[in-house]
Amino acid sequence: MIRQLTEKDRNQILAFAGDRPAENLFIIGDIEAFGIEDDALTLWGDFDSQGDLLSILLRYMGNFIPYAQDPDALDGQSWAKVIQESGQLGRLSGLQSLVEKIVPHIQLPIVKKQTCQYAKRDLQLPIDNQEKLTDVKMLFPEEAEKVIQLRNSRFTSYAESPETLQKNMNKGISRTYYIERNNELVSSVSTAAETRRAAMIVGVCTKKDYEHQGYATSCLIKTIRALRAEHKQPCLFYDNPKAGRIYERLGFLPIETWMMVTY
Structure with missing residues (x-):
């Protein structure tokens, strides 16, 4: 069952998305910055029969981001219907394994489709004590x-x-x-x-x-x-292999491909 979420759902949403704070940086950040009942932001949740979240969808302005702990639990067709009925779609972005489940069901022309690597650095990873330059x-x-x-x-x-x-x-x-x-x-x-x-x-x-x-x-x-x-766990996007090698030397490891589809 899909329904729009409210402030009463905050703890459940943050527990659901908080298992992957880097991957859900934008969802968590928007909730912390604007709350759940802001004009610029809407959140929906898809619940199972026990009331547990299967997936969520964030709208900030015209950008939509889905998330599910298990990609198989994300109902792409139902989320596409929610997105189209909102009448506000400008961009759909998120982990490629999730976005690709929704895109085929959206009956709107695609202007641009982009992918890049999404990487994060483990908080426990040590940091080289020898900075190249100290006047930062x-x-x-x-x-x-x-x-x-x-x-x-x-x-x-x-x-x-x-x-x-x-x-x-x-x-x-x-x-x-x-x-x-x-x-x-x-x-x-x-x-x-x-x-x-x-x-x-x-x-x-x-x-x-x-x-x-x-x-x-x-x-x-x-x-x-x-x-x-x-x-705070650092994360970043990159689409340049040369930049990727620099980030890897500093301890960043790819999470997954991030996809952005502009309509």
Whole structure:
């Protein structure tokens, strides 16, 4: 039985999704940030006859994310009906094994389909004590423009504004570590969607003239240490094999393929 969830269901939802805090970073993060009964967010649950959750579906704005502990328990056809009847579908994303069960039942044209690797780092894994560089600084929220300028120079489709980054930093769901040279920010690593138990690493970049000098790796190590001190599991997306090898050397292991389908 599928029904819309309310604040009364919070503990059951978090227990269900909390078994995999990295994989459910966006679902848990949105619940922590907005609650379950916010205009921008809707949650549904599919229950068995004993009242236990089989799967859940989150809508944040036009993005839908499904989750099930057992992919075989996810009813793709029923969830596709819920998504289409909402009239708000812009993107369906999540673990590929779950998203692929829903996509065939959605009767809308697909604009784009993308996949990337989703990786996480075990909290108990030791961290190399020898940082390549020690002059890694933490960005203040009012300095958000600096890191956005760097990202825009390296990423062709980066959309976050300085105002949004600053707001997220002030809310405590994002942070940035960076390296400066000649009073210029040349490398940085940020987090996004931080929850009590996990954080997404994003925006790993270095100015072209400063590449291959260990700057981004130093920022990553600083970020990992900070998250580990707060018992937050770091996770990230990547679709570049070269970047994947760097992340693997730092202890990140692939979870599963993440799929994003735009309608």
